Amino acid sequence: MSEINQKLKAIPEVEHALVMTKDGVAVDDTSYDAEVLGAYTQFLARFGGKLGSQLGVGELKSVALHGNDHHMFLLESKNHYLGVSAKGSGNVNALDAEIRRLLAPK
Amino acid sequence: MEEFLKQIKTVPGTLGCMVYDDQGHLVSHLFPSIFDQKMLSAAVMTVSENLPGLRDYTGGVRMIDFRFQNGRIVIKPVDGGCLVILCEGTVNLQSLIISLNLAAKQVEKSLKTATPAPRQAMAAPGVPSVSKASPQDLIDKGPLASYLQGMQTILAKFMGPMAKVIFVECVEKWLQDHQPAKAALPQLADIVAAEIGDPAKTSDYRQKVSTFL
Numbered sequence: 001m002s003e004i005n006q007k008l009k010a011i012p013e014v015e016h017a018l019v020m021t022k023d024g025v026a027v028d029d030t031s032y033d034a035e036v037l038g039a040y041t042q043f044l045a046r047f048g049g050k051l052g053s054q055l056g057v058g059e060l061k062s063v064a065l066h067g068n069d070h071h072m073f074l075l076e077s078k079n080h081y082l083g084v085s086a087k088g089s090g091n092v093n094a095l096d097a098e099i100r101r102l103l104a105p106k
Numbered sequence: 107m108e109e110f111l112k113q114i115k116t117v118p119g120t121l122g123c124m125v126y127d128d129q130g131h132l133v134s135h136l137f138p139s140i141f142d143q144k145m146l147s148a149a150v151m152t153v154s155e156n157l158p159g160l161r162d163y164t165g166g167v168r169m170i171d172f173r174f175q176n177g178r179i180v181i182k183p184v185d186g187g188c189l190v191i192l193c194e195g196t197v198n199l200q201s202l203i204i205s206l207n208l209a210a211k212q213v214e215k216s217l218k219t220a221t222p223a224p225r226q227a228m229a230a231p232g233v234p235s236v237s238k239a240s241p242q243d244l245i246d247k248g249p250l251a252s253y254l255q256g257m258q259t260i261l262a263k264f265m266g267p268m269a270k271v272i273f274v275e276c277v278e279k280w281l282q283d284h285q286p287a288k289a290a291l292p293q294l295a296d297i298v299a300a301e302i303g304d305p306a307k308t309s310d311y312r313q314k315v316s317t318f319l
Contacts, residue, residue, distance in 0.1 A: 040163045047156040048172045054149045055192055058175030069165025
């Protein structure tokens, strides 16, 4: 389990967290869950990237998706994406804030 | 429908919003004229094509908040369609969510009743064939082409290369309430003048196009 995954698992609603390169290679995680989350993170990044370029708002920085069963979060860095899945029972905005808080440099 | 979109747009930091139906057709929008129809339709297509791809993993999308370098796009699926809202990065998302939740039910009702209307209108008998022409066709080869092209050329002196896009939108807006007749050209001039914004330029534009009215 990656360090980021361990860190974010401190949030009870977080199911999985995955760091992946922008060309889709998962970092330090070869599990099936990581493969699935990686695929959807990549999909979400492409979706947002295309939409952003069509409406002229620049590069995608992050995504918070409120789902019925599972929420998804995406954060972007220069070369990587962080994809996070969380239980749908959690408050999506509170989770978004908590993920950012845990990842913020101290 | 426009009324509900106006409610959403009252949230500070909201730049534009649109709604499309479950067929992926843009039903209504309140975007500044710099976002032309083609641009909005392309965005609608992207959202309507990609949204179903997230259904399996999430159990159905209730909302997506995309944050970009220069803004934010919020997507809110509703029964029978979807709302797409473009905001500044500084928008208060909670305020927007409250407005969206209030508007969503109304939009759903409106989609159920309003969506078939344009199709019926298109098929309605007795409408002069010229009113079915697209704004661009009307400008290029309609009976008022010389007047419209003249008005567009004058607009280009005030707005540069964007004039063509803006003028087509103005004609489109004009055709919603008027038949394409010479007698209604002053109303078109009003719509175009409103797009110029600057009072001095507006007055100058009105004076220059008066020869066509």
